Amino acid sequence: MTGLRHALVTGGGSGVGRAIAHALADAGMEVTICGRGMEALEAAAKEYSRLHPIAADVTDAASIASLYKQAELERGAIDVVVANAGIAISAPAAKVSLEDWKRTLDVNLTGAFLTVQPALSGMMARRSGRIVFIASTAGLKGYGYVAPYVASKHGVIGLMRALAAELARTGVTVNAVCPGYVETEMLERSVERIVEKTGRTPDEARAGLMACNPQGRFIQPEEVGSVVRWLCSDGSASVTGQALSISGGETW
Structure with missing residues (x-):
C-alpha cells in the first residue's frame, strides 16, 4: 500500500469497525480508532x-476536529478514512419519532460527512488517499x-458518489462497502428486538434474518475488513464511486 501509512476508522472498538482496523493494521498501517467510549477502544x-x-463523537464537528488534530500530531497525516460508525433503530414508519429519525441521520449520514470532510484538502494536496464508507445493503x-x-444509508451512497465524482482526478478514491447482515453485536441486538416484539425464539429470529442471504449465512466481520483492505491497496x-455489496448475492 504505497504511501498509505495512517488510517482512521470510526466505530473501531467493536464489530465491523474492529475487524477493519485489524485488517488495516495487518497491512502495515497505523490505525486511529475512535468511538464515544474508551473502554471498548482500549480493549x-x-x-x-x-x-x-x-474518544470522539462523529456528530460533533468540534470533536472530530480535535480527533484529527491529536491523531495527525501523533502519527502524521491521515491517508485513509473509513466512516463506519452507525446506529439502527427499529419501528414501524408510522411510529418513528422525529427524535429517532434525526438521531439516525445525524449519526449515519451527517456523521459520515463530518468524519471525512477534514481529510479532503490534505488528500487532494498529496494527490493520494482512500475514503471508504461502510454503508449497508x-x-x-x-x-x-x-x-x-434505510434513508440514512441511501444518503451515504449518494454522498460517496458525489465525492467520487468530485475527486476523480485527484488520486483519491471514494467507495462504499454494503454488507448484508453481519454477525456482530448489532445483529444480536436486532435478534433481541425481534424476540421481544414477535415472540419468536432467538433461533427463529436468527433464521429469519439469515434467510435474506442467498448463501444462507451471516457475513463475518473479517470479510468486510478484507474488502476494505483491498480498496486501500494499490490494485x-x-x-472509485462504487457501492460494493457484500451480501451473498442479496443485492448487486
Whole structure:
C-alpha cells in the first residue's frame, strides 16, 4: 500500500469497525480508532500495537476536529478514512419519532460527512488517499421497519458518489462497502428486538434474518475488513464511486 501509512476508522472498538482496523493494521498501517467510549477502544487496541484509541463523537464537528488534530500530531497525516460508525433503530414508519429519525441521520449520514470532510484538502494536496464508507445493503434496497436507517444509508451512497465524482482526478478514491447482515453485536441486538416484539425464539429470529442471504449465512466481520483492505491497496486505484455489496448475492 504505497504511501498509505495512517488510517482512521470510526466505530473501531467493536464489530465491523474492529475487524477493519485489524485488517488495516495487518497491512502495515497505523490505525486511529475512535468511538464515544474508551473502554471498548482500549480493549481493541490491546490486541494490536498499531491501533491507537481516541474518544470522539462523529456528530460533533468540534470533536472530530480535535480527533484529527491529536491523531495527525501523533502519527502524521491521515491517508485513509473509513466512516463506519452507525446506529439502527427499529419501528414501524408510522411510529418513528422525529427524535429517532434525526438521531439516525445525524449519526449515519451527517456523521459520515463530518468524519471525512477534514481529510479532503490534505488528500487532494498529496494527490493520494482512500475514503471508504461502510454503508449497508439498506443503502441499495428497502427494508421494512427501519425507515430512518434505510434513508440514512441511501444518503451515504449518494454522498460517496458525489465525492467520487468530485475527486476523480485527484488520486483519491471514494467507495462504499454494503454488507448484508453481519454477525456482530448489532445483529444480536436486532435478534433481541425481534424476540421481544414477535415472540419468536432467538433461533427463529436468527433464521429469519439469515434467510435474506442467498448463501444462507451471516457475513463475518473479517470479510468486510478484507474488502476494505483491498480498496486501500494499490490494485484498487481505478475503483472509485462504487457501492460494493457484500451480501451473498442479496443485492448487486
